[in-house]
Amino acid sequence: MILFRALCAVALLLASVADARPIDEVIDSGYITIFVYEDYAPYSFKDETGEPTGIDVDIARKFAEDLGVELRILMRGADENVDDDLRINIWKGDLIHRKVADVMMHVPYDRELDTRNELAVLMAPYFLEEIAVVANSEILPEIENFARFMNKPIAVELDTAADFFLSNAFRGQLHQSIRRGRTFNEVVDLYRSEAVPAAMGSKAQAEWIASQAPDVVSLIFQPPMPGIVRRSWPVGIGIKHDSRDLGYALSDVASGLIASGEMEAITARYGVSFTAPEY
Numbered sequence: 001m002i003l004f005r006a007l008c009a010v011a012l013l014l015a016s017v018a019d020a021r022p023i024d025e026v027i028d029s030g031y032i033t034i035f036v037y038e039d040y041a042p043y044s045f046k047d048e049t050g051e052p053t054g055i056d057v058d059i060a061r062k063f064a065e066d067l068g069v070e071l072r073i074l075m076r077g078a079d080e081n082v083d084d085d086l087r088i089n090i091w092k093g094d095l096i097h098r099k100v101a102d103v104m105m106h107v108p109y110d111r112e113l114d115t116r117n118e119l120a121v122l123m124a125p126y127f128l129e130e131i132a133v134v135a136n137s138e139i140l141p142e143i144e145n146f147a148r149f150m151n152k153p154i155a156v157e158l159d160t161a162a163d164f165f166l167s168n169a170f171r172g173q174l175h176q177s178i179r180r181g182r183t184f185n186e187v188v189d190l191y192r193s194e195a196v197p198a199a200m201g202s203k204a205q206a207e208w209i210a211s212q213a214p215d216v217v218s219l220i221f222q223p224p225m226p227g228i229v230r231r232s233w234p235v236g237i238g239i240k241h242d243s244r245d246l247g248y249a250l251s252d253v254a255s256g257l258i259a260s261g262e263m264e265a266i267t268a269r270y271g272v273s274f275t276a277p278e279y
Contacts (some may be wrong), residue, residue, distance in 0.1 A: 035075075123244075125277035145224055152198065156181070
């Protein structure tokens with residue numbers, strides 16, 4: 001009876017896993033579906049006309065162009081963690097429509113994450129994420145360490161790595177200085193208002209914030225961050241475990257974009273400096 005139940009459970013799991021689309025099937029279908037996060041500037045967001053744009057969207061377009069297929073963007077918000085995002089967007093789908101993508105952008109290229117997600121594979125690292133602070137230089141011309149925020153407010157998106165770091169820095173002594181935005185856009189608005197002279201997030205986000213506040217003379221800082229879980233990490237793509245040939249092809253495209261300088265040109269369009277991934 002126990003064996004029977006176990007076999008039934010495996011059968012249900014396999015039935016719930018969306019069919020993989022290897023590269024031949026993607027090309028024959030004439031399209032590729034690529035997942036990007038919503039409201040995640042400068043990587044992926046909607047422009048004034050409602051069209052998806054951003055660094056990850058532009059890279060996705062390059063992927064589709066190289067394969068000679070139509071690009072279909074699947075844009076959703078983040079779930080509780082990256083493991084859930086891989087499950088929902090790559091191998092299982094959402095609860096109602098079971099809709100999945102062929103490729104997921106902006107996945108941390110991490111061995112532990114890859115190992116514990118057996119139905120997804122992480123490939124094609126294309127960008128190095130780093131934590132940084134953007135600051136109004138007229139108020140904060142130097143940031144030697146985070147003690148500067150004992151009496152100066154700093155904006156951060158709720159429940160991010162930067163938020164956790166600030167919440168625990170100096171044994172919680174920065175709590176009164178933290179201004180949390182429920183979304184990244186709220187963080188941008190806080191900084192643009194000039195009521196909050198600094199914001200913390202990824203370096204790309206910090207540079208994007210600076211580009212969105214042209215009236216503020218902004219500087220980017222990366223002061224010591226003792227106790228932070230991770231200060232930098234590469235990001236790449238996630239694909240289904242049995243679509244590795246698609247992943248290999250897109251890895252070649254990503255490597256070509258980096259080698260040719262096109263990747264740097266893509267990030268520059270959004271005011272972001274490119275740092276090659278380390279892995």
